[in-house]
Amino acid sequence: MTDTNSSPPPDAISPVADAPPGNWVDRYAPECTRPYLRLARLDRPIGTWLLLLPCWWSAALAEVALERPYPSPWLLALFAVGAVAMRAAGCAYNDYIDREYDALVPxxxxxxxxSGQVAPAEALAFAAVCALIGLLVLVQFNAFTIRLGIASLILVAIYPxxxxxxxxxxxVLGLAFNWGALVGWSAxxxxVGxxxxxxxxxxxxxxxxxxxxxxxxxxxDDLMLGLKSTAIRFGENTMTWIGGLYAATxxxxxxxxxxxxxxxVYFTVVVLASLQLAWQVTTLNTSDPGNCLRRFRSNRDVGILIFVGLVADMALSRFAGLA
Known part of the structure; x- marks a missing residue:
């Protein structure tokens, strides 16, 4: 097994297997920063998008309920910074907990x-720094939102x-990852409504x-290692399960x-998003990792579509009210 007690020399630093080819970290980031940017998943930002978008949806939905013409740019910016920081902290912590298992999976x-690019102790220190940045963002909100945000750390801690x-x-991932759907509204x-x-x-x-x-x-690999997941639980019925979950969503x-x-406008956009979700289910090939990864990543587009729909709904409703 790879020695993870010390970092390798710079020429041993290599891209992560499932990162998009030619991503900005591998192409442009200074070599000494790349291991930490990879630890933060900044070479694979899909997770940050999926963490951020429920925050944006919820904040926009609350603004709709208050009949405001657009979401607060300040709140959107705070959520963006917080999502990057907390995604980085969560990934570093998760990778620290799973380091022995990760070494056995291609x-x-x-x-x-x-791979030895970052020592375990360094990863924990990095997680702490990123969590501190997340805390600095959190304290910009009202007192209720601060308490609500801190409560999510229980889920973050137990998920790995x-x-x-x-x-x-x-x-459990869903409970933790979408906490922003509550925090956005409360901010x-x-x-919480x-x-x-x-x-x-x-x-x-x-x-x-x-x-x-x-x-x-x-x-x-999970079966071999004795780990569990809904992919194993659903098995051959995965498409039926995911179809039902998406329909309820x-x-x-x-x-x-x-x-x-x-x-x-919002209802139309959600229907359009449902067509994309249906495409994921009907074209899914669970035996093809590349097929699975592409469909997983496509959920960023679903999330952006929902947010754009909310903003357009607010703007057009305002315009109609002034007409």
């Missing part, structure tokens, strides 16, 4: 800790251990679906919009 063996004990680690209103709860529930189901697709890349997202007072 797809993850090239990650910074098992779940695949050792349950076939549903994706459920605007100072409380029913639309935010519906948005959160739908987003949790969405995460279970897309992360099951992602987990199929490692299904055989769409219903809950529509209900959240209805309760918040959105209009036709």
């Amino acid at each position: 797809r993850t063996a090239s990650r910074p800790i098992p 251990f779940m695949k050792r004990f349950t076939y549903w680690p994706q459920f 605007v209103t100072g409380s 029913l639309p935010a709860i519906l948005l959160y529930a739908g987003s949790v189901l969405w995460t279970i679906g897309y992360d099951t697709i992602y987990a199929h890349q490692d299904r055989d 769409v219903v809950l997202w529509l209900a959240a919009g209805l309760m918040a007072g959105t209009h036709l």
